[in-house]
Amino acid sequence: MTKKWDVFISYAREESLPANRLYDKLLGCSTADGRRPIVFLDTSRDGIAPGEKWTSSLAEALQESRCFVPLYSPLYFDDRKTICKWELDEAFDLSMTAGLKIVPVVLDPACKPLVPHKLSRVQWQDTTDPDWFERVRHALGLTSGRPPGRLRFTGAALDRTTVNLTLPEIVVEAEGDTPAEIEVSARAATGAEVPFTGTAVRSPHGRTAVFSDLSFPAPYDRVRLVARAPGCDQATTGWFGVDPPGRPAPAPAGTGHPVLPGSGQPYFLSGGTAIALLGADEVVLYDLEARVLARAPAPTRIKDVAVGAESFAVADWSGRVVRLGTDGGTTTVDLPGENAANPLRVPSALVHDGADLLAGMWNGAVYRLAPGAAEPSRVAFLPEGVQTLAVAHGRLLAGRLDGAVAAFGPDGWQHALEPVLLGCRMVRGRLLVAGENRVYRVDPVTGEVAELSPPVGRQTGALFTEEGVVVVDADGRGVRIDHELSVRRGFHGNRGARLVAGDRTGRFLILSYPERAHVLMEDGRVVYTCDTGPMGVSPDASLIAEPTGGGVRVVPRTDLGG
Numbered sequence: 001m002t003k004k005w006d007v008f009i010s011y012a013r014e015e016s017l018p019a020n021r022l023y024d025k026l027l028g029c030s031t032a033d034g035r036r037p038i039v040f041l042d043t044s045r046d047g048i049a050p051g052e053k054w055t056s057s058l059a060e061a062l063q064e065s066r067c068f069v070p071l072y073s074p075l076y077f078d079d080r081k082t083i084c085k086w087e088l089d090e091a092f093d094l095s096m097t098a099g100l101k102i103v104p105v106v107l108d109p110a111c112k113p114l115v116p117h118k119l120s121r122v123q124w125q126d127t128t129d130p131d132w133f134e135r136v137r138h139a140l141g142l143t144s145g146r147p148p149g150r151l152r153f154t155g156a157a158l159d160r161t162t163v164n165l166t167l168p169e170i171v172v173e174a175e176g177d178t179p180a181e182i183e184v185s186a187r188a189a190t191g192a193e194v195p196f197t198g199t200a201v202r203s204p205h206g207r208t209a210v211f212s213d214l215s216f217p218a219p220y221d222r223v224r225l226v227a228r229a230p231g232c233d234q235a236t237t238g239w240f241g242v243d244p245p246g247r248p249a250p251a252p253a254g255t256g257h258p259v260l261p262g263s264g265q266p267y268f269l270s271g272g273t274a275i276a277l278l279g280a281d282e283v284v285l286y287d288l289e290a291r292v293l294a295r296a297p298a299p300t301r302i303k304d305v306a307v308g309a310e311s312f313a314v315a316d317w318s319g320r321v322v323r324l325g326t327d328g329g330t331t332t333v334d335l336p337g338e339n340a341a342n343p344l345r346v347p348s349a350l351v352h353d354g355a356d357l358l359a360g361m362w363n364g365a366v367y368r369l370a371p372g373a374a375e376p377s378r379v380a381f382l383p384e385g386v387q388t389l390a391v392a393h394g395r396l397l398a399g400r401l402d403g404a405v406a407a408f409g410p411d412g413w414q415h416a417l418e419p420v421l422l423g424c425r426m427v428r429g430r431l432l433v434a435g436e437n438r439v440y441r442v443d444p445v446t447g448e449v450a451e452l453s454p455p456v457g458r459q460t461g462a463l464f465t466e467e468g469v470v471v472v473d474a475d476g477r478g479v480r481i482d483h484e485l486s487v488r489r490g491f492h493g494n495r496g497a498r499l500v501a502g503d504r505t506g507r508f509l510i511l512s513y514p515e516r517a518h519v520l521m522e523d524g525r526v527v528y529t530c531d532t533g534p535m536g537v538s539p540d541a542s543l544i545a546e547p548t549g550g551g552v553r554v555v556p557r558t559d560l561g562g
Contacts, residue, residue: 004065005040005064005066007068010084010091011070012073012078019071020041023041024231025133062100067100068095068101070084072105072124073108073111074110074111103136104119105127105132106124110192130233150232151182152175153172155169158225160241161242163529164526167214169210170212172227173207178206179229179231182209182229185225197213198215199211199213219244222239223241260545263277265500266278266536266545267536268307268501268536269310271539275554276307276324277552278305282295294329298322299320299322302314304350305350310355315347319335319346320332320334321334321350331372333374335361344362345363346362346363347362348362348387353391355370359389361386363385364384365380366378366380386399387421391426392431395409396408397424399417399433402416403417403435404416405440405447415449422435431444436459436460439469459473463499463506466504467483468481472499476492477492489507493511500512508522509537520535528544532547
């Protein structure tokens with residue numbers, strides 16, 4: 001009897017991607033009588049139609065199928081996957097009574113001990129075998145509709161890499177028909193899939209797809225990359241190792257690399273002549289020869305920092321502000337609440353205005369702190385409260401707590417942007433504002449607004465430079481945007497990556513990862529990684545501050561290891 005379906009694909013819902021890949025590959029085959037096979041996949045266009053009863057449709061499709069292909073994995077055999085278990089049991093019964101052929105495909109070798117005893121003698125095909133699909137196709141009685149395309153990795157072979165370092169560009173070339181997309185994955189020597197960071201699917205340009213942002217978040221003894229595309233034989237790289245992050249060795253005597261005593265987050269001043277080290281108990285300002293210029297007790301629960309040309313300031317959630325200058329002066333003040341009815345003392349933004357420091361508050365007050373002044377002076381007030389703050393030619397510009405940006409003064413203006421504003425800065429005569437969803441360019445005189453939706457998810461961090469702004473989302477994807485709102489470079493760090501510091505251009509970035517590693521990124525590629533503590537980069541990117549035994553050393557960037 002002729003069956004309606006040549007193949008029925010059974011899979012766990014979370015593994016729809018490999019199920020769809022198999023579906024596409026099978027449609028590229030031919031049956032013995034030369035037609036395209038009819039494949040049942042519940043979510044495909046030919047699967048379960050809207051309005052049909054799901055369980056009865058599955059039962060009918062099983063009875064009308066010639067072959068049954070279950071995608072074995074630990075998820076597939078999970079006790080909560082009642083539909084997978086029901087489909088497998090029904091298929092076994094039909095194999096005994098109606099001649100249904102079962103051709104299992106193993107997605108994850110860890111599932112093999114979970115295969116039911118009654119099916120343990122049914123030969124499966126393991127996707128870790130390079131020719132697994134050809135074996136499946138043959139078992140299903142299908143032939144190749146056309147000679148399959150071929151994929152191959154080009155370029156130098158990988159030998160070793162380091163955790164979080166961006167791999168050299170991975171180039172995959174297609175021979176034969178060029179597929180719409182090429183996907184890369186990583187496999188350990190055990191056959192298990194290995195997680196990595198970066199863009200896994202690329203559309204070829206010409207016949208090649210270039211993967212430029214791949215890295216591994218954990219070490220592995222042996223791993224290799226696998227390239228796949230519909231209608232193409234897969235390709236693999238050779239085996240290579242992924243080493244743990246490097247640990248800077250203690251600076252030996254006579255190297256000439258200054259070492260700042262203590263530990264903490266280093267911040268190079270924008271003037272390039274000094275570096276602040278913000279520790280748990282103390283903040284110290286050093287010159288580039290590690291001589292102390294100023295020191296003060298550090299506030300607790302840091303809320304914000306401001307890096308100026310000749311001074312460094314830090315504020316905590318209680319409203320305490322500590323400022324240190326290269327002239328040796330230090331100031332510590334407690335910003336007041338607005339009044340008894342509005343006692344909030346949380347500083348929302350710190351910004352330098354020449355030698356002075358401005359502090360915007362959630363309560364709407366803006367204070368000015370001059371060098372050597374014992375008390376701050378209130379210079380403005382916004383009833384809506386302050387999120388971000390900038391200064392343009394002596395004029396205050398603020399992002400308010402209601403999501404609007406406004407200019408202070410009798411000829412002021414205001415424009416609604418979005419509820420959460422991450423920061424703002426004057427860049428080349430225009431105010432750049434970063435929100436969770438967009439980046440804005442605002443004319444400080446007229447208030448005219450232009451906007452850009454960066455090609456990332458909801459933005460969680462922003463770092464302003466002299467050329468523009470860098471934004472990053474929760475998945476670690478980020479872009480560098482110039483003052484004209486043009487996207488200059490994209491990158492992909494680890495999930496949860498946080499922007500810490502950058503040079504004047506944003507080409508060189510320091511990012512921190514949730515696993516406590518800090519990385520140096522150059523033009524979107526991680527070129528150095530350290531897991532012993534925070535790092536910093538100088539304004540001209542010539543110097544790097546990194547933790548070492550007994551302190552933080554300042555070393556030329558060109559002297560860093562891999």
